[in-house]
Amino acid sequence: MNEKQTDAARSWESLRKGHQSRPLEWLVERGIFLVSLSAIVMIFLIFAFVGREAWPVVAGKMNSSSVQTVIPVAEMDKQSPAELRAYLGLTKAKFDSMDLETRKLMMEIKVEADKEKPVDKDAPVNTTAWHYLFRPHAWTGYEKPSYIWQPISLIHKYNLVPLIIGSLKATLVALLFSVPLALAAAIYVSQLAPAWAKEWLKPAIELLAGIPSVVLGFFALIVMATVLQNVFGYESRLNAFVAGIALGLAIIPVVFSIAEDALTSVPRSYTQAALALGSSRWQAAWKIVLPAAIPGVFAAVVLGFGRAIGETMIVLMASGNASIVSGSFFDSTRTMTATIAAELAETVTGGHHYRILFLIGALLFIVTFAANFAGDMVMHRLKRKLEGKA
Amino acid sequence: MTVSEITLPKFKVDSARPGASAEEHSSRAPLIDLKNLSFYYGRSQALKDISFFIREKVVTAFIGPSGCGKSTLLRCLNRMNDLIDGVRVEGEMRIHGHDINSPEVDVIELRKRVGMVFQRSNPFPKSIHENIAYALRLQGVKDRSEIDGIVENSLRGAALWDEVKDRLHTSALGLSGGQQQRLCIARAIAIKPEIILMDEPASALDPLATAKIEELVLDLKRDYTIVIVTHNMQQAARISDYTAFFYLGELIEYDTTTKIFTNPAKKQTEDYVTGRFG
Amino acid sequence: MNTAQPPAIHPPGRHFRTDGFYAGSFFFTGLTGLATFLILAILAIILGNVVWEGWGSFSWRFLTGGTERDMFSVENAGVLPMILGTAARVILMTIFVIPIGVITAIYLTEYARSGSLWTRFIRGAVNNLAGVPSIVFGLFGLGFFIAFAGQNLDRMFHAGAEPHWGKPAILWASLTLAVMTLPVVIVATEESLKAIPSGLREASLALGATKLETIFKIVLPQALPGIMTGGILAVSRAAGEVAPILFTGAAYYMASLPKSFTDQFMDLGYHVFILSTQSPDIERTRPLLYATVLALLLLTFTLNIVAIFVRARMRRKMRAAH
Numbered sequence A: 001m002n003e004k005q006t007d008a009a010r011s012w013e014s015l016r017k018g019h020q021s022r023p024l025e026w027l028v029e030r031g032i033f034l035v036s037l038s039a040i041v042m043i044f045l046i047f048a049f050v051g052r053e054a055w056p057v058v059a060g061k062m063n064s065s066s067v068q069t070v071i072p073v074a075e076m077d078k079q080s081p082a083e084l085r086a087y088l089g090l091t092k093a094k095f096d097s098m099d100l101e102t103r104k105l106m107m108e109i110k111v112e113a114d115k116e117k118p119v120d121k122d123a124p125v126n127t128t129a130w131h132y133l134f135r136p137h138a139w140t141g142y143e144k145p146s147y148i149w150q151p152i153s154l155i156h157k158y159n160l161v162p163l164i165i166g167s168l169k170a171t172l173v174a175l176l177f178s179v180p181l182a183l184a185a186a187i188y189v190s191q192l193a194p195a196w197a198k199e200w201l202k203p204a205i206e207l208l209a210g211i212p213s214v215v216l217g218f219f220a221l222i223v224m225a226t227v228l229q230n231v232f233g234y235e236s237r238l239n240a241f242v243a244g245i246a247l248g249l250a251i252i253p254v255v256f257s258i259a260e261d262a263l264t265s266v267p268r269s270y271t272q273a274a275l276a277l278g279s280s281r282w283q284a285a286w287k288i289v290l291p292a293a294i295p296g297v298f299a300a301v302v303l304g305f306g307r308a309i310g311e312t313m314i315v316l317m318a319s320g321n322a323s324i325v326s327g328s329f330f331d332s333t334r335t336m337t338a339t340i341a342a343e344l345a346e347t348v349t350g351g352h353h354y355r356i357l358f359l360i361g362a363l364l365f366i367v368t369f370a371a372n373f374a375g376d377m378v379m380h381r382l383k384r385k386l387e388g389k390a
Numbered sequence B: 001m002t003v004s005e006i007t008l009p010k011f012k013v014d015s016a017r018p019g020a021s022a023e024e025h026s027s028r029a030p031l032i033d034l035k036n037l038s039f040y041y042g043r044s045q046a047l048k049d050i051s052f053f054i055r056e057k058v059v060t061a062f063i064g065p066s067g068c069g070k071s072t073l074l075r076c077l078n079r080m081n082d083l084i085d086g087v088r089v090e091g092e093m094r095i096h097g098h099d100i101n102s103p104e105v106d107v108i109e110l111r112k113r114v115g116m117v118f119q120r121s122n123p124f125p126k127s128i129h130e131n132i133a134y135a136l137r138l139q140g141v142k143d144r145s146e147i148d149g150i151v152e153n154s155l156r157g158a159a160l161w162d163e164v165k166d167r168l169h170t171s172a173l174g175l176s177g178g179q180q181q182r183l184c185i186a187r188a189i190a191i192k193p194e195i196i197l198m199d200e201p202a203s204a205l206d207p208l209a210t211a212k213i214e215e216l217v218l219d220l221k222r223d224y225t226i227v228i229v230t231h232n233m234q235q236a237a238r239i240s241d242y243t244a245f246f247y248l249g250e251l252i253e254y255d256t257t258t259k260i261f262t263n264p265a266k267k268q269t270e271d272y273v274t275g276r277f278g
Numbered sequence C: 001m002n003t004a005q006p007p008a009i010h011p012p013g014r015h016f017r018t019d020g021f022y023a024g025s026f027f028f029t030g031l032t033g034l035a036t037f038l039i040l041a042i043l044a045i046i047l048g049n050v051v052w053e054g055w056g057s058f059s060w061r062f063l064t065g066g067t068e069r070d071m072f073s074v075e076n077a078g079v080l081p082m083i084l085g086t087a088a089r090v091i092l093m094t095i096f097v098i099p100i101g102v103i104t105a106i107y108l109t110e111y112a113r114s115g116s117l118w119t120r121f122i123r124g125a126v127n128n129l130a131g132v133p134s135i136v137f138g139l140f141g142l143g144f145f146i147a148f149a150g151q152n153l154d155r156m157f158h159a160g161a162e163p164h165w166g167k168p169a170i171l172w173a174s175l176t177l178a179v180m181t182l183p184v185v186i187v188a189t190e191e192s193l194k195a196i197p198s199g200l201r202e203a204s205l206a207l208g209a210t211k212l213e214t215i216f217k218i219v220l221p222q223a224l225p226g227i228m229t230g231g232i233l234a235v236s237r238a239a240g241e242v243a244p245i246l247f248t249g250a251a252y253y254m255a256s257l258p259k260s261f262t263d264q265f266m267d268l269g270y271h272v273f274i275l276s277t278q279s280p281d282i283e284r285t286r287p288l289l290y291a292t293v294l295a296l297l298l299l300t301f302t303l304n305i306v307a308i309f310v311r312a313r314m315r316r317k318m319r320a321a322h
């Protein structure tokens, strides 16, 4: 007994080992922390690397002007070899293999060739300058200043306005179509439906989110476009309206989920109080629950907007892809996302077209980031408020 | 006796402090020594300047109205409160003379010596055998026959062996509430702690299962120092040797159970144990 | 605030008033119910249309053939290379995304202080990552994985003139998709970790287990269904995505199957796009197109249904546990 007691007491000495006793665990836990930063790192990397490819345009370092300043042959000696090589557009190996005479000959040919190029008053314009990206310009052959996206032509016209309008048009149709439907469904499922129906209605609607967007695009292109054209009788088969409706299908589950979430987070005591005062279920839903959840509905719309404006395959397949500025929803249109998807593969890596497409990507990233941020903030606030009151 | 010769010098037992006057079990050496212990959840203070000592191999009951800090104090004893964000401890808490609040103390080792049984039984969703074997493997016991032996012993120790010996490898969640709680006790004693903390271990059980747990506690005090929180006055009177009464985070009275229940020094204590408030 | 009052206190006219609104109630419930029904009807029409039109051309030869002879006719073309390509890229993706997603979720639920700035930062990033447009992921894959990581790898390890790393490949497509589906895995894992009663963690810690031991031996085994749900959802989301792989790995046509992770691949979703938009004779291609869409839907949709049911069961269990 005595012996045992002292042993027990003594064994407590070993307690004072402190945290150093498990270095491996400490290391693993540090590792867990570092990995947990992955999401932050990824957001940062996306911004940094999409931005990196777009940066020269933003900083005004790109020049798409198709006219170079002519270097007279006489002034050839004043140029450094590197400048000369760039001017002639030769590879280093080829340039180095030429003697002075050949180079002079090349210069003469180049000057002659430049003279024979068709003269366009817009040829010297650097179309990647901010002004040409966002303001209308009276290009050669156009009577009025216009917004033109025409990257593959003699003069590369990079006006982004048609694409932005296209994106907004499709998104607007999508929201007008999906928000009322999704919101009504959210009210029904969260407030009015019998309990047994709730159990399967929610997952069933969320199933819509499981349809890949390329399938929705396919359905819009092959089936919906024809049906809608027959019903409404408009001219161009693929247009902002068709694309918007298909886009709406894609964001219904988004809007529904968030709105339903907001509506169910309104404490049940609100409804019960209203019911006890003699109002009917729908009055309680309409006058008590919906107003309390209004910020959530707003968040649903904002997040739906972010999703719609960033969606690619549906609009690529169903919008017709003509980059025209028009107020009609039944005209063919081209969105920012579809433009990137359709054109990037054909660009020269590092060229102005390539960089402008990355600029569009960066704009999309910023817009959706802002939409998400706003939506999340609103949702967070709402939940805190409702929980505080509950 | 010899025991006190060894341990007492470390503890400088202050005769003015609560519990020191107790005659019964006074041969038992103090094991846990609390001095000016205060505890804060963020800004709100849950324990106020608590000083007393808990003797070894006896059952000490914590009683008091809900929210008075019994669980908080219990969870201080094996530093389970460390898991909560923003808590702060002040004062001293010694076991065998070692300050266990010190940041140098390895809480993992501490918890191996100070076991805990919770109010809601919480067996792992594994087999009965595995529930105990998990605890053993944490201790580094690897040998299968050794594990089987200890599993049997601890189940016997928790008076559960006869009921489950034929289904050791079925899920622990299939046991009744009382059996689950005894499994949790078996799990706690499998790793041979010195101290077992029990937070209302029988509050969710029917009278029959409660009686079994109480029997078990009386049985276990031969080998373990037990601290038990209970709301049931009869239970405290039946099974504990010492009782500490808390109110609003303060220790009101600490003495032998007989004294607390028959002749308390404070009016508040009397009111509480006789059921006049709380 | 007004709380429940016994009905007896109501003025006598009250009941009539409520009855008077019966029509309004009926109308409102009917309207919202109709919207719900409409959504489900659209879903049913899409699925029905695809199954109805696609089923007839869904043959063994279609599933095991390639596109060597003819890409656009249902008599000759098959989808095996696309199914293999899509499978390869999603499997590779899960290998990247699941560990990272699960570890992040572990940090968020087991370690992070719930209200701290860091945690809110991480959560904000996760939410935002979930909302980044898929085409932007494609640009990111091209700008980061191929133009930056790949070209630097080439510079360091690959001397030849032809790029080995710095070009579209299964590897880069998978990594891009892994970044995209990271939030899916994190959110699903987090949900399942939160569903585990804290009593289990306390029980383990009180036995002297370290936090890591508790996580690996008690918490994670319990969370496995949730982690699997996350994985399945990520796979089903990624399997149907086309935009992120347009520039990072998908090929219009390949004569043979990819041989390594640095090869390009043919993809089922991309193939749906090609068949819908590039066919010289859409009427002739239509049966093939429908069959291909059906194959894609079978792949993504069944996974989705499985995930939804596993998750619904988990939620019910969670509610029962609390």
Ligand SMILES: Nc1ncnc2c1ncn2[C@@H]1O[C@H](COP(=O)(O)OP(=O)(O)OP(=O)(O)O)[C@@H](O)[C@H]1O
Binding pocket: B041, B046, B064, B065, B066, B067, B068, B069, B070, B071, B072, B073, B084
């Ligand atoms: N995690 C926590 N965070 C903040 N405050 C807490 C926390 N846990 C307990 N408290 C507060 O500390 C005080 C003491 O709580 P404790 O759980 O110790 O009481 P108790 O005596 O065990 O009560 P009961 O008999 O109901 O179990 C209470 O006022 C309680 O509200």
Ligand SMILES: [Mg+2]
Binding pocket: B070, B071, B072, B199
């Ligand atoms: Mg308690």
